[in-house]
Amino acid sequence: MNKNKLTEMRATFANDTWVKPFMAKYRKLLHLVLFLGFMTLFSASALMFVSGFLISKSASIPENIMLVYVPIVLTRAFGISRPVFRYIERLTSHNWVLKMTSDLRLKLYRSLEQDAVFIKNKYKTGDILAVLAEDIDHIQNLYLRTIFPILISWGIYIAVIIGLGLFSLPFALLMMLMLAVVAILLPLVSLLVNGARMAAQKTARNGLYDQLTDAVLGVGDWLFSGRKNDFLKSYESSEQAVREEDYRIKRFDRTRDFLLQVTFAIIAVAVLIWTSTVFQGEQGGAANWIAAFVLAVFPLVDAFATVPSAASELTIYEDSVKRMNALPKIKEDESDDSSHAIAIAKLNEQSFREIRMDQVSFSYETGSKLIVDEFTLAIPKGKKIAILGKSGAGKSTIGKMLRGDLIPQKGSVTLNGVPTSELGDDISKWVGVINQNPHLFDTSVLNNVRLGNIEASDEAVIEALYQVGLGDMIAALPEGFHTSVEEAGGRFSGGEGQRLALARILLQDTPIVLLDEPTVGLDPITEQILLDTLFTVLKDKSIIWITHHLQGVDQMDEVVFIENGKIEIQGTPQELLAENARYQRLYRLDRGE
Known part of the structure; x- marks a missing residue:
């Protein structure tokens, strides 16, 4: 995928008239979903942070239980809030997406209904099946698997850098670069490499829809001409090409995920070294913060692990958005026009x-x-x-x-x-x-x-x-x-x-x-x-x-x-x-x- 393709993709989403309107229509619910997603990951990291502090502090045998009472309460609070926020976020995000896809299906019907008289002349059966069977689901996944995770992870990214900057600006800048590997670099590489493969795979799958529906509608002629085996060989060959592309995609995914885990291992070691340098000695319990900071790193994996794969799927969604935007524009309902209404009456x-x-x-x-x-x-x-x-x-x-x-x-x-x-x-x-x-x-x-x-x-x-x-x-x-x-x-x-x-x-x-x-x-x-x-x-x-x-x-x-x-x-x-x-x-x- 080259620069022109990225520009084309950006233009496709910028000029979209199908998906974007529903983001505006349900923007309050969207903001709530993003907030709940952020709070879910924040609670998970905060839970590990206070748990690390509590374990370390308790190991030093404090002379009074009140010295660990606050981290105990916070551990309970974040332990409860994490699943609660997660559950509410799931309910809210799926509610948002189901509202949107319901509107999309209605809009799709109204769009096709305008050209119902010409639908067989303008569209292949396979294309209509591709829109109904795949594109609506792809648009649904565009939010659940791509937009929401990416926006939430970037929110966590910004919060982490600001939080570390309060302790050490140089280390905050170092972490900004290291986290950029999983938040920006790996997603971009995934988009450039796997994105092109996934786009090709989707195009091939849509071709299979056309090929199969055409064959089903003309099955009698295949049989009468004695060429049934020719069709089966042709279809199996096309399907094999799709499977081979799928294998290459998954092989890249495994390599990328390994690099992501290695990157977080390096980040964890870097945090350990930094905290060991900054929080030295036992004065004021400074050493108790080492475990807190190190353990807080691990929940961040959940925040960033899905971002590279989500970014690579943008090309699939681009194809779906293109296909849907190519459908007839819905004419404005003229029933509200008083002169028109009077004429009809x-x-x-x-x-x-x-x-x-x-x-x-x-x-x-x-x-x-x-x-x-x-x-x-x-x-x-x-x-x-x-x-x-x-x-x-x-x-x-x-x-x-x-x-x-x-x-x-x-x-x-x-x-x-x-x-x-x-x-x-x-x-x-x-x-x-x-x-x-x-x-x-x-x-x-x-x-x-x-x-x-x-x-x-x-x-x-x-x-x-x-x-x-x-x-x-x-x-x-x-x-x-x-x-x-x-x-x-x-x-x-x-x-x-x-x-x-x-x-x-x-x-x-x-x-x-x-x-x-x-x-x-x-x-x-x-x-x-x-x-x-x-x-x-x-x-x-x-x-x-x-x-x-x-x-x-x-x-x-x-x-x-x-x-x-x-x-x-x-x-x-x-x-x-x-x-x-x-x-x-x-x-x-x-x-x-």
Whole structure:
């Protein structure tokens, strides 16, 4: 690790927007943790100090017990205070960290939730697992194992130097240099040597997450291609590299810890020599202080022993902080803005009239090709419209703008005159979505469908399941409506999964339903059955159906064909089939004629 890397690390922590805010939020508790940690180590050293004095003083056979009464009391006091401070410090520090990590997990969810529509496009599954499984825990350990020990040890370091300076300034300066070896030099060497190794190891572990999740998701293809052993060899090779790096890290740790113990042995000898020189003779019991000072050195090992290893882990935390700071910034909640709140309130008092796109243009990157180019479309209450086009034509982008997930660079997308991008979570009261792969959670059928309306009763959920044609089938299962759908909906077929999603929409009861290619991957018969079900149970809704072919479009009020982000064909299915040559050609191609 070079100087540039140290500068980069310092900049990472300085510009952090994830961890630092919680240090400010819980700063009083943080100060209490540091104070309790300092008092724990101070009590341990003070206990050894007065115990050494008491033993030495008692060995001189004092003529009166009152001459050792004060050190006896202090020994008891520090003997009690050390575990008490330790216990309270543990409770307080873990309470502080749990509060912080709880807020971090909430912030992480809110951050990912903003990009939920694009999460599969923006992030690898392995990266998300790395954040959830490792980064939050690393941030937690950043405090418990790094920040707290380092700050407390530096506090003890300063206190020791000041205390010794009251007796001998030259020896205080000597101790400052000797303790700097364990408080500054060894941590810095650990950071430079082991820090780089630990960073490489963490990167390799994250790579294993990506490699393993990719293999698990594609396990069938590995088997079908007959290359299972190739994957196992590749993964074992990557895992072996991680183990070898771990061995080098531990070997360095053992060498460093040995040097740390040697350093403290030298410090103890130095203190013994100094006290033997300063406290000579028996006059005034000066010799009793020798044991006190020497024994007080040994608890300092606990204060400084963890600092070098803690410092070397900073690179791990840097990677976690970088990964978390790379997540989307949480948008400020606009609900407190009075004009916005009034607009939402007025909208919620209205019935749905129209959702509209006016001269909308959009591109995913500034200066890149427009995905949607001056697009205008009005969908009034009760209208059913199909939006068609080949892949990349802009269909799904239009759907995301209608829901407010994307904001156009030009033009407007409004619902009853209110921009959909300003509705936030309120959009779910107006627009329901059934996409290509609705996620089914590993819980019961009832719980999966109730996602559409968490307040819905079991009876309402069951009624929705009967409406979509699944009631009799599920009721006949051994566990009935409490049947688990299994992970990712593995218990049910693709068509049945789409019907479960439709049941959610019925419970959600929105005036607009956006169907984003819900029949992709289904066979023609199942597709037609699902389409008939969709259009039957949603007959009173406004439907925006994004699709790539023409099966079922005869049930729509209007068909819009998009090419290069613009409307190329528009009209009723009947008119287009009778009058538009291009539509007729597409219709025949779609039917395989």
